[in-house]
Amino acid sequence: MSVSIAIDGPAGAGKSTVARMVAGKLGYIYVDTGAMYRAMGLFFVRKGILPEDQAAMAEACEDADISIAYEGGQQQVFLNSENVTGLLRTEEAGKMASAISSCGAVREKLVALQQKLAASQNVVMDGRDIGTVVLPDADLKIFLTASVKTRAQRRFLELTQKGIPCNIKEIEADIEARDYQDSHRAISPLRQAKDAVLLDSSHITAEEAAARIIKLHGELA
Numbered sequence: 001m002s003v004s005i006a007i008d009g010p011a012g013a014g015k016s017t018v019a020r021m022v023a024g025k026l027g028y029i030y031v032d033t034g035a036m037y038r039a040m041g042l043f044f045v046r047k048g049i050l051p052e053d054q055a056a057m058a059e060a061c062e063d064a065d066i067s068i069a070y071e072g073g074q075q076q077v078f079l080n081s082e083n084v085t086g087l088l089r090t091e092e093a094g095k096m097a098s099a100i101s102s103c104g105a106v107r108e109k110l111v112a113l114q115q116k117l118a119a120s121q122n123v124v125m126d127g128r129d130i131g132t133v134v135l136p137d138a139d140l141k142i143f144l145t146a147s148v149k150t151r152a153q154r155r156f157l158e159l160t161q162k163g164i165p166c167n168i169k170e171i172e173a174d175i176e177a178r179d180y181q182d183s184h185r186a187i188s189p190l191r192q193a194k195d196a197v198l199l200d201s202s203h204i205t206a207e208e209a210a211a212r213i214i215k216l217h218g219e220l221a
């Protein structure tokens, strides 16, 4: 039987950094489900389909083949055989992913892919609905969060270090808007699973958060 660790939480809480560390330490596969929604968002942008048009999204998503592979341990996302990994980490791609993720047909398709990945190998999977919908029987569920202020400061630092001009107030407003959108959609909204362990990373480092998860994993029966 394969082992799965589900890490859910709001945007910017450090899920991907922490999940990658945990997966590396345990020798598990890291599955970044947000990247799949981002790739699907890119597909709709290219098709000229707006996120308001649920019917068009539902119809078109049948033509989007999303798959993942690993190169040097890094997840690569393919959209109809094109490696689109390098196009997915922008603010626009994140906003688009959040907007299109309310579409039931999109979720159905990506959840099936995620469940298939976890069925055959040990995974650390991060997202918004992993512990609640994708892997309700995950061996360990973590809800990783941090205050809006902390998340905005981290994002500000990251962008400033990359030389990208930004405004902390705007970043805070964007984070609040995305939190609202992700936790208020009708299907699979972001919420903590009843049996998930809450981990607030506001005052701890990613290394400390990862160490706590590894410890919890070690305590599994």
Ligand code: DC
Residues within 6 Å of the ligand: 011, 012, 033, 034, 035, 037, 038, 094, 097, 098, 101, 126, 127, 128, 129, 130, 178, 182
């Ligand atoms: O984790 P991320 O920022 O890359 O995710 C981008 C968006 O995709 C997020 O705002 C909501 C959506 N998403 C989702 O609905 N369910 C997931 N399991 C992962 C992401």
